[in-house]
Amino acid sequence: MRRRAAHILPAVLLAAAALGAWELYVDLGGVDPAVLPAPHAVAAALWENAGLLWQNFKITAEEVVLGLGLALLSGFALAVAIHFSPLLRRAAYPHAVGSQAVPIAVIAAPLVFWWGFGIFPKLVVIALICFFPVVVTTVDGLAAVDPDQLKLLRTLDASRWQAFRFAELPAALPAALSGARIALAVGVIGAFIAETSTATTGPYAGLGREIMSDLNSLQAPREYAATAVLFVFAIACFYALTLAERRLAPWTTRPTGDPR
């Protein structure tokens, strides 16, 4: 417990120092509070609007988790397919790169036209924003397996599938998980883009919509409070994935200082 406290202390201290400097800057009249609210005003807004923010947070969290799930699945599947098929690699890889340049606003209309005002078009937007790092890292991870190891598996009569299952897949897993972490880092902002570019009919539309409406109605403290929730949520997701990684690929988290 003590070690854990020591572990998070630097981040807490840095946050405290930054918030303190920010507070002083606003209090000493460096900026109009309507433009940049002071941390104490944001904290008050967070407290007063806890219910509203919680309802919106649940919407956004669901989008992020499901959207990332979709991104990881599709990204991983595409990477494996590309690994097995040089033809598909030549056919699909350039377009996967190009897809990253498509502004979401351009495709938002057809997405809503096809799938309506529900959650699904938002998941597609998040997946589109997040799948690419998973594809790149997984393709490279699969290709980086030691060729001598594959040769060894051949002498043990392994089939192509068994070589994949016993050597390539586990060898690529750490790289794929790194891709997942990058995807996760952009997943939260992906949810913001998804919410603000597609229409919603429910009573709560997520933190992204909340931020945009606060921005338009000059509710700066609440806008920053919602942003703070997204900030903390991204950190929580990141560490949740790190924990999952220890489960999925325990050999990568070997104790430090080992001889190899």
Place this chain on the structure above:
Amino acid sequence: MSQGLRAGPQPFETAVPGRAVSVSGVSRTYAQRDRAGGGATQGGVTKGDTARAVQALADVSLHVDRGELLAVVGPSGCGKTTLLELICGLQTPDVGTVRSEPAALMPQHDLLLGWLSAVDNAALALRIARLPRAQARARASALFAELGLDGFETARPYELSGGMRQRVAFVRTLLSGKPVLCLDEPFGALDAITRAEMQGWLARALQREPRTVVLVTHDVEEAVLLADRVVVLCPRPGRTVAELEIELPRPRARTDPAVTALREQALIALGLGLGLGAA
């Protein structure tokens, strides 16, 4: 040119009785860029290309009888690894024929899979043969107990010393169930003390689990200590220059005059005279 039509050594029906491996008149040449690892193919090259080609083996013939331990000794560049890959069916000769009973390779570097425990690494061939995990582990564990590896079953490769890793790699090779074991400088990367220890261990392990073995090494003493017969290869291109029968009782001692005499004989065949090889 009698080139093998299928990848790998030809089946063994036409074999001399009691013979496990026979290599006759085999030559193998690589294009130089293949050696650098740039090209995916390792096809033979035509005569016009000789400037850019490296001949690994030139007209090499040898055989291994069933249950025999043949040591192949030579300096680096004499085509030892190529020879083993030919026997294991990972390559085909440009010229000549390779006939062998099914052979398993123990590579120079252990190539243990970092994501599997020691016992799962050892049982890899059984899992590939679709044995259920529990049964595969049980069979590997039994060998662990027999061969002085008990207590290390659940260790991950990075937790093991170099000697232990080689032991696990050897058990993995044993459990492939193939009658011929091809050991490629199994102790080359170990320090001298661990190597001496491992040589004794291998001799005992083969007493318990007799197999036909082709042991490739650059250590002449190791060859004389362990083998029934020693073939000496010379480099560039790899060719056989001597063959020594080692008819000494086991276990053999390094200091036995008969062992040192045979060692000198092998060193002379390699062009290293008396005195030079004594270091």
